[in-house]
Amino acid sequence: MLKIVSICGSLRKDSFNKMLLEAIKQESKEVGDMEITIVEIDKLPLFNEDLEIGGDPVEVIDFKEKLREADGILIVTPEYNSGIPGGLKNALDWASRPIQSSIFANLPVAVAGATPGSIGTALSQMQLRQILVAMNANVMSGPKVLVGGVHQKVDSETKQIIDQRTISHLRSFANQLKDFVMMYKKEKNK
Ligand SMILES: Cc1cc2nc3c(=O)[nH]c(=O)nc-3n(C[C@H](O)[C@H](O)[C@H](O)COP(=O)(O)O)c2cc1C
Numbered sequence: 001m002l003k004i005v006s007i008c009g010s011l012r013k014d015s016f017n018k019m020l021l022e023a024i025k026q027e028s029k030e031v032g033d034m035e036i037t038i039v040e041i042d043k044l045p046l047f048n049e050d051l052e053i054g055g056d057p058v059e060v061i062d063f064k065e066k067l068r069e070a071d072g073i074l075i076v077t078p079e080y081n082s083g084i085p086g087g088l089k090n091a092l093d094w095a096s097r098p099i100q101s102s103i104f105a106n107l108p109v110a111v112a113g114a115t116p117g118s119i120g121t122a123l124s125q126m127q128l129r130q131i132l133v134a135m136n137a138n139v140m141s142g143p144k145v146l147v148g149g150v151h152q153k154v155d156s157e158t159k160q161i162i163d164q165r166t167i168s169h170l171r172s173f174a175n176q177l178k179d180f181v182m183m184y185k186k187e188k189n190k
Contacts, residue, residue: 002034002181005070009077009088009113009124011042014159016150020114020170021076023161024145027174034178036074039066041091052097060094064103067095072108072181073137079115079124089131096135105136108184110177112145120146140180145173 006025010017025036043059051057056064067073077084096102111128113121125146132139147153153163161167 002071002178002185003069004028004034004036004072004074004177004181005067006036006038006074006076007041007088007091008038009075009085011085011087015078016114016116016147016154017076017078019154019159019161020112020145020147020150021074023167024074024076024112024170024174027167027170028177030171031174031178034174034181037066039063041087044087044091044094047090047093047097056094063091064095067103070107071185072110072177073104074177075109075111075128077111077113077121077124077128079113079117079121082123083127084124084131088128092131092135102135104132106184107137108140108181109137110140110173110180112147112173114147114150116149116151118148120148122146138184140177143169143173143176145170 006021008015008018008021028034028036044063045051045057045059077088095104109132111125113125115121129139147166153161153166155162
């Protein structure tokens with residue numbers, strides 16, 4: 001069973017990106033042999049090198065431990081002002097430290113995002129990919145999950161994505177995610 005740890009860049013309760021993450025989780029169950037768990041980032045303090053000197057704060061230790069258990073990471077993010085939300089960048093900065101034991105180094109990572117807007121978080125994902133490359137992560141190139149007009153693709157009562165084209169695309173994404181993470185796991189076990 002592959003362990004995928006996921007991070008959602010949105011902290012809000014009724015987040016469309018959380019709905020997207022749940023839909024990917026659902027499709028990953030259909031694909032099989034993988035389990036997606038969610039690690040929260042809302043309790044992490046703002047990154048400050050002075051804080052590191054005394055050792056990582058307990059919230060950071062817990063966050064890093066959960067990430068270390070992962071065979072692969074999935075990041076689902078909104079787009080804020082054409083980039084990623086500050087909370088997500090903060091979480092990635094913590095995970096990248098100390099530089100010689102950066103958790104993301106050589107780890108397979110996939111990204112996805114949703115917005116009511118028309119370009120489906122293309123700009124924030126572009127920025128996120130750049131940041132992940134700087135962290136030496138192995139970023140899955142596709143299929144890209146850029147869900148635009150997401151408010152029209154969910155059921156407002158159940159808070160679930162109901163658009164069938166999106167769901168079928170998410171199945172392909174989950175399939176590729178499994179193959180991608182498996183490839184790195186096999187390489188690691190050689
Ligand atoms: C500070 C801020 C900036 C935003 N900038 C963008 C943007 O650049 N592009 C976009 O498509 N949507 C933008 N939005 C709208 C978000 O896509 C929308 O609020 C979305 O629902 C947030 O994701 P969530 O539902 O997962 O919380 C912005 C929203 C906020 C709060």
